[in-house]
Amino acid sequence: MIVHLGMVPHRYFIINKPPNMVSQFVSSHDVRLLGELDFDFPEGTHAVGRLDSMSEGLLILTTNKKVTNLLFLGEVPHTRTYWVNVGHIVPPETVQLLRTGIPIRVKGGGYYTTAPCEVEVIERPAILPWHQSEGQPGVPNTWLSITLTEGKYHQVRKMVREANHRCKRLVRASIEDLELGDLPPGGVREIGEEEFFRLLKIDNWKSVISSGDLRLEPSVENQAY
Known part of the structure; x- marks a missing residue:
């Protein structure tokens, strides 16, 4: 209304x-x-x-x-943090790849290497209500916290996909100190x-x-x- x-x-x-x-x-x-x-x-x-x-x-x-x-x-880019649930277990080498930059496909068919960003494996955020996109309990999965300053189209989903994981759930948790x-x-x-x-x-x-x-x-x- x-x-x-x-x-x-x-x-x-x-x-x-x-x-x-x-x-x-x-x-x-x-x-x-x-x-x-x-x-x-x-x-x-x-x-x-x-x-x-x-x-x-x-x-x-x-x-x-x-x-x-x-x-x-x-002039100064602002950070955005996302909680990302992905299928399967994410190994340390994949976390490092996401941190340092990974080529993603962009409009026009080319590739762009993402800027370095903060990526951590986290526990499932307790404040989030369960959603069916997470799948059945017991199925292997990983929650990531990804903090970046870029904003390419579907960037987080593309980063995860290029790292051979499926983005099951994506939640923006904060922009700078403005938090969900x-x-x-x-x-x-x-x-x-x-x-x-x-x-x-x-x-x-x-x-x-x-x-x-x-x-x-x-x-x-x-x-x-």
Whole structure:
């Protein structure tokens, strides 16, 4: 549901995007949309970045059209951490390969070697509710924590696939210090402006917002009306 408002201060939200939902408010396809979440988003709310329909976890929504450029096009790249459940046991040499860089296929048919990133084998995150994508209990699998600053299309899934593992579940856990925490699937949390930019480690936000710089219009399908 969307509430139409006049001129109001910018608002900032995080959601725990559930699987089988696209990161859009409008689509010509028969898919679950952000507007189906049980929350009254203000007019002009849009997603910052995207998670593919099957991926879960932290997604930023805001009425501030400058956040995307501040976050993704700044001079200092911002870290994003993903929890990844993959089939079978991941050996140490594969973890090292993922850390140092692995060629992935990109648009046009070529290959791109990913930048070095942080990869660790972790216990299953206790705060995550079980999902059928994990398969039956007892089936060999591994949970990885992958922290990177790049954002190539389907990068994490492609990295895992090139390492000969199948990505069964992908959850974005954090962007810098902005964390998913215990927010349940489909849950929405509003965050104050000062805290929002502090957690994202964006220091110049006040000057940028007050200026005409770094304005990025979100695509129509990403906006709430």
